Amino acid sequence: MSSSALHILQSVFGYPAFRGEQQAIIEHVASGGDALVLMPTGGGKSLCYQIPALLRDGCAIVVSPLIALMQDQVDALRQLGVEAAFLNSSLDAQAQREVERRFADGALKLLYVAPERLLTERCLDLIARTPVSLFAIDEAHCVSQWGHDFRPEYRALTILHERFPAIPRIALTATADAPTRREIVERLALESARQFVASFDRPNICYRVAEKDDARRQLKDFLVAHKGASGIVYCLSRRKVEDTADWLVEQGVAALPYHAGMDAAMRARNQQRFLREEGFVMVATIAFGMGIDKPDVRFVAHMDLPKSMEGYYQETGRAGRDGLPADAWLCYGLGDVVTLAQFIAQSESGEERKRVERRKLDELLGYAETTACRRQRLLAYFGETLPKPCGNCDNCLEPPETWDASVVAQKALSCVYRTGQRYGVTHLTAVLRGEADDRIRSLRHDELSTFGVGADLDKQQWRGVFRQLVATGLLTPDEEGYGTLRLTASSRDVLRGEKSVLLRRQADSAGRRAKRQKVRTERTRASLDIAPHEAALWDALRDLRARLAKEQGVPAYVIFHDATLLSMLRERPQTLSALGAISGVGERKLERYGEVFLGELAASANV
The missing domain is CATH 3.40.50.300 (P-loop containing nucleotide triphosphate hydrolases)
Incomplete structure (x- = not known):
């Protein structure tokens, strides 16, 4: 057998x-x-x-x-x-x-x-x-x-x-x-x-999480390293899918929208173009993707927080099915947490279902805010232990700085309590920073003991503090849809000084971000090891594959995966037997395509 x-x-x-x-x-x-x-x-x-x-x-x-x-x-x-x-x-x-x-x-x-x-x-x-x-x-x-x-x-x-x-x-x-x-x-x-x-590990995927600042700029920076590559950008709402796709097209990116509210024929056409043509970016809700069998997706980007670790794992798993390097990038902020918490609270599901969904959201927040190896955290959710840090996630490649935020956390929690647990991050930040606008004066919040005690942190830093306090379970969004924050049972120990709080340090300056982007770009360009002198042959092999696929009306990867083309590029076979020894070239494909690919390889050798 x-x-x-x-x-x-x-x-x-x-x-x-x-x-x-x-x-x-x-x-x-x-x-x-x-x-x-x-x-x-x-x-x-x-x-x-x-x-x-x-x-x-x-x-x-x-x-x-x-x-x-x-x-x-x-x-x-x-x-x-x-x-x-x-x-x-x-x-x-x-x-x-x-x-x-x-x-x-x-x-x-x-x-x-x-x-x-x-x-x-x-x-x-x-x-x-x-x-x-x-x-x-x-x-x-x-x-x-x-x-x-x-x-x-x-x-x-x-x-x-x-x-x-x-x-x-x-x-x-x-x-x-x-x-x-x-x-x-x-x-x-x-x-x-x-x-x-089997192991749930996908070692070829590099996992990254970014705190949401200017999400479109951040997405544009991320895509610089993936110019011309196939990828998926997930958004939470249909409206955001369409707006993001339109904006990407304006930026010169070949982007297509996909969501359940679209005309069925248009949705099918966009999916077929993504599957059968190269270099398209699909902007989609989670309605797109289950079972997508496209091996050369080089990145999956989330513009909003997914609903669960299972969803995140499956969606990011659509990247790099061919085993070649790929990126999974998640951009999220406190607003995402509030929105998902409200979705859960306002759903018609029973209490047991809501409890499970809240637990799943908490697990994902823990992953997003961890300062340890992300792959270890992700695999642990599925009951698998990774003995040592992976070396292929943002926390391993660029270890984050942490700081003792116990006093800052006390200020934030105290402000939430003294304002009546009825306000969101924008108002709380203004109180902490001592910004006495008309609303704050009318509410007499400028008379609170927490007014101005956080002037040493800017608005972005406070936004990050509140986001991490929610992620660690010290604050919780309200369930009525107003975006306000409330204390939890865990808050008491911090307010009493009985529990310390360690947080991730916030984003660096624009110059530091640019440096990191340059590192990411160089890493991605080098990931396929296409040397300058190989670029012409690589493009020729891909063009030949695309022509054959178009003639037969099938996706290009059905002819050969990128990994198989890379082996041809590396090994430069000169005979049918040598070509047949390459992974991904079976007897029928050797019979159908062997001579034409050998011809392309020979032509390049004579240039």
Whole structure:
């Protein structure tokens, strides 16, 4: 079995060896066992069901939640010579009947189906009459009511176990904490399934968090290092998505908007352009992205705080699926915390749901404000221990300065108390700085003992102090929607001087920021190791790939990933056998594209 699986890996997919637990998973499923697989995005989850599908008799049914993902997976498999198809609403009636006929005739090895269609009696009856090798349930976290991508129809997938108990099932996800894993097992009746939990670490992603100052300027500075690269910018609201996309276009960035309120046809066109063309930046709400199978996304930027660590991990995980260096950048401020707290309070969810969501928000705030290694904090949330700091996050690369802010915290908390716990950061800062405007005088807040006691800090510094006091649980935003701050039970110990407060020092001067941006830019340019004398060939290989992809109507990465092109650039193969030894070049792709890529490499050698 292992030799057969390895042969398929090398000859069909073009990879020299299995990674992590891939081989164990494949052998278990191929021999008829059920499995729950937790593996990070880019870790090779799809191979864990695609190879067993090729090893076993019959056709594998892959449950997938998104049309775009199905199409990309099928395009990629067909490039490899694998008979695959999908059934979804993008097909007209005649095309659907043709796919069903091929499935019934045994002409397919993999069939991708949306959960809604799979649950219809027509589809279930078709499956009952046709040999099926296995069921693969992708994005299995959608079954969890506590998850960020809950899909009610996923709950009904237990019918697969009830109707077809002899057919092995493999459930896969890249995002699931311990409670979500338990719910997947329970809801999908996978109690007897073997669980494979790979490391959640994505070492190629550099994690950075910036305190929100001038968010658009900060985004523009960040994008300098990613000029011409594909990336995703997440915003919390639809309006902000459209405004940010328009502004980026004005700045000369090829940006496209995406949110659930857009016309469906326009949304689909923008997604297709992002997936199939190179160099576009997608500005989107979290409505965009689940299952996006684009390997060359070089960055993911968040202009607002996500709702949970799971959401943040999954969204940032869309960067660097090809294993090459990528950046995850989060820009957030106290306003984000207030907004999300209000969303939770004003939702129609029950108290248990609100309690879970508040806990998830607190975990994310702790990550955003930590002065320790961010990767260690992120992995710890998923129950994984990283023995030492990663060396590839902002806190490792540029260790933050901390300071004893116990007295400053006492001033801030006392001001909140003495003003009646009814005001927001702007008013509190004005009181602390001794700014006696008409409103402060009318409220007689200029007579308070805290008036002017914080004149030594500027407005930005106070904003940072209040943000960190909220993040550490010493203050909490009100739940009525007015942005005011209140004390918590933990505040008492600080006010009494029984607990010290250590905070991150605020942003540096513009000159220091410019220096850091220069370091980031140089790091990103060097990350792919494209030397000046290699640039022409690199561009030529990418242009050739783009032409081939356009001719066939498929994304460029379906031809070859960037990592494969980099290997060609480095190794300069001169024969088909040498080219075939490069990772990502299987037998079918070597047959289809070998001569033309060798020709491009030879032409560059003669220049």
